[in-house]
Amino acid sequence: MGSFHLFLLLPTFFSLFLHTSxxxxxxxxxxxxxxxxxxxxxxxxxxxxxxxxxxxxxxxxxxxxxxxxxxxxxxxxxxxxxxxxxxxxxxxxxxxxxxxxxxxxxxxxxxxxxxxxxxxxxxxxxxxxxxxxxxxxxxxSTVEESPKLSFMNDQDYVGNVGRFNNIVWDMMNDLRSEAASASNKSADKSVNITDNQKAYGYVWCLPYLSGENCSWCLSDAIAEIPTGCCRGKSGGTIIYPSCGVRYELYQFHKAHIRGGSVSPPPLPNSSSSPFSSSGKRKKKTLTIIVIVVPIVVSLVLLALRCCCFLRRKETKNQHDILKESFGNDSTTLETLRFELAKIEAATNRFAKENMIGKGGFGEVYRGILSDGKEIAVKRLTGSSRQGAVEFRNEVQVIAKLQHRNLVRLQGFCLEDDEKILIYEYVPNKSLDYFLLDTKKRRLLSWSDRQKIIIGIARGILYLHEDSCLKIIHRDLKPSNVLLDSNMNPKISDFGMARIVVADQIEESTGRIVGT
CATH class of the missing domain: 3.30.430.20 (Gnk2 domain, C-X8-C-X2-C motif)
Known part of the structure; x- marks a missing residue:
């Protein structure tokens, strides 16, 4: 990994219960x-x-x-x-x-x-x-996260750092899911960064951990990559006693180089040549080819030219819209833009049976992308100036945040007067779904409640102290705390969030928001 730095990490919140450091x-x-x-x-x-x-x-x-x-x-x-x-x-x-x-x-x-x-x-x-x-x-059979080892590659990533961080984050979370369900509790893969550059990842858990505990441990380790260890670095490693994660821009694991080279397809047999005949048949075939091929090629080139022109015009319009909406952030956010047709296909054109929520902001739909990935689609209603401000605020804020207790923004769409936000799909709805129902609240065990409380605290601590931006949420309530399949909390809805400077301790506002 080149040269490394060893970080002595502070004890976690859980060390308060152990009474030891x-x-x-x-x-x-x-x-x-x-x-x-x-x-x-x-x-x-x-x-x-x-x-x-x-x-x-x-x-x-x-x-x-x-x-x-x-x-x-x-x-x-x-x-x-x-x-x-x-x-x-x-x-x-x-x-x-x-x-x-x-x-x-x-x-x-x-x-x-x-x-x-x-x-x-x-x-x-x-x-x-x-x-x-x-x-x-x-x-x-227990998850142990202390003591910890943390290494980072000395080299900063050269290129679009925001896009690189998102690709690494997605790769490591895919590996987390794969390892949690694997019998040996480990997984590896590589993904393309550019046409000639790849990122390589490897994660592992102790084999005796359950799938849920393995996923939990790896989630905590992965969350340290953009915060406490390696953000913007070309490689990094987090090792706990119960699990570990690593990513690099080179092949560091044998599994990454197990694939062989692909042989080129064989050349066609000379006896199969269309010109193997002789006489009139050969001349007739040759005449047809000489006449037809130039016509077909010309038509294809003309069609391609028209398509490119229309595509450039559409792309230019999209760039103008992004520039108008997000200013200097438009270039970075371009990679998160979804086409409306893709969202409509994922939600079956916003079919009612796919609706999973509704509020003053609009409607939320469950969708499935072409690769099978589940998403949550928030379709904002109305065209008020305030709605546009909150949409822009949500995209610009949450796109820069990466933490296991914050809902992940997958992308957005600004097309045909639509304002759409695409998030990771969280299956267990929101916290108020359980708390406000006398029967469903009984489904929350004390361990679930403790996990939710600690998770919310971790998310808020990240927003206030550990993220690259210092953010005040301003609308934290049970309906804005989503629960994943393992009942881990994820803070959502950053439309009213306020970014403040690092050493700022007070702020004034001209509009009352929140609940």
């Missing part, structure tokens, strides 16, 4: 230029510490021995008599690691963690191709 992550110099990062937590001298250390040694021996069995993942627990002094441990090798390389890495990691963390009740060590971990806590 993690020790710093340290880089260890290993022979032959290999790098390892390790963390030793909660050093202790409790009464039965010697028994616990003995169990740690047994556990690390177990992990090392199982690294020789062609296993890429293994977890186990070692106890003293009467199940006292338990120590839980696991190792994981990356998917493209060969068995011998995995074995050597696990053995080396077990030795390193034993020598460097000999007073710790909990420790973890990361290499490039494996990691080893132990703890007196049973961490199997």
């Amino acid at each position: 993690p020790s710093p992550i340290i880089q260890a110099a290993i022979d032959q230029g290999t790098k390892a990062y390790y963390n030793c937590t909660r050093n202790s001298t409790f009464a039965s510490y010697s028994a616990y250390r003995s169990n740690v040694k047994i556990l690390l021996d177990f992990l090392s021995s199982n690294g020789t069995n062609n296993a890429k993942f293994y977890n186990t627990t070692v106890y003293s008599e009467d199940t006292a002094d338990p120590v839980h441990g696991s190792f994981l090798c990356t998917r493209d690691t060969i068995p011998k390389q995995c074995q050597e890495c696990v053995t080396q990691a077990a030795k390193l963690i034993s020598s460097l963390c000999n007073n710790a009740t909990e420790a973890i060590v990361w290499y490039q191709v494996c990691y080893v971990r132990y703890s007196d806590r049973r961490f199997f």
Whole structure:
């Protein structure tokens, strides 16, 4: 990845519940230029510490021995008599690691963690191709996001950074969905940035995580790419104890180069030539070709010229509309523009059976694009100046935001007097759908409510402190908090949002908004 910076990330909100703060992550110099990062937590001298250390040694021996069995993942627990002094441990090798390389890495990691963390009740060590971990806590099947490793490529992306960030975001979220449903909880892919440039991505979760927990862990890791780590960088890595994500502009994973070259199609057999006959038939065929081909070519060229002219005229008109609506942002927002015909096809021309919501702003429809992707289409009504202002505000604000607790803008349409916003589809409607119904509110468990509260807080913190813009929402209410399939909250409706400068602490307004 070139040269990297190691970031010591602050404890998350959840560390308040654990009453502990993690020790710093340290880089260890290993022979032959290999790098390892390790963390030793909660050093202790409790009464039965010697028994616990003995169990740690047994556990690390177990992990090392199982690294020789062609296993890429293994977890186990070692106890003293009467199940006292338990120590839980696991190792994981990356998917493209060969068995011998995995074995050597696990053995080396077990030795390193034993020598460097000999007073710790909990420790973890990361290499490039494996990691080893132990703890007196049973961490199997739970999502653990601390301690963290964060790397970024030193090189900034050269080109349209906004478009690049959107492509990387979409790629990583596609990988998240694929990994969550995969048996080995990992996925890789590449996508085109330009005609001659690709981005490569790889994500993984510990195999014992459920699909929901894997998706949750990866969502949090991906959310750090545009905020705490790598925005605008040509590559980056986020590693948690339970999952990890990485993207680059070069092939860093064996799966990226597993495809072979495509052979060119064979040349036609010489015996199949249309001119293999002789005499009158040959002359007649040749005469027809000489007359017909120029006529057909001329007609095709004329049609293409007309199409290009009409297309340029239409494109020019669209550019003028975007320039008038969004000013200097029009060039960046061009990539988010949808054609009206594409939206009408996705919603079956705004069919009533596809309507999923309605309000003073207009109607919301569920749509399915040609590639099978689900979208939510907000069709604004009326042509008032205020409606146009809120439409422009929504596009300009939310297009620059990327966070798992904010609804994602997929695009917009300004065509034939239509003002349309296209969002990611969120299936569980809004929070008020549950809270205002005495029966449906019972469907929200306490864990769901906690997840929703924390998610909303994360989204607001991002808007106020962590995003590239400092934004005041001004209309936060249950109907503007959407819930995805896993009941994760997503703040929506930024039509009334206000952008303020970084150090601004107060603002005045001439219009009362919000609820």
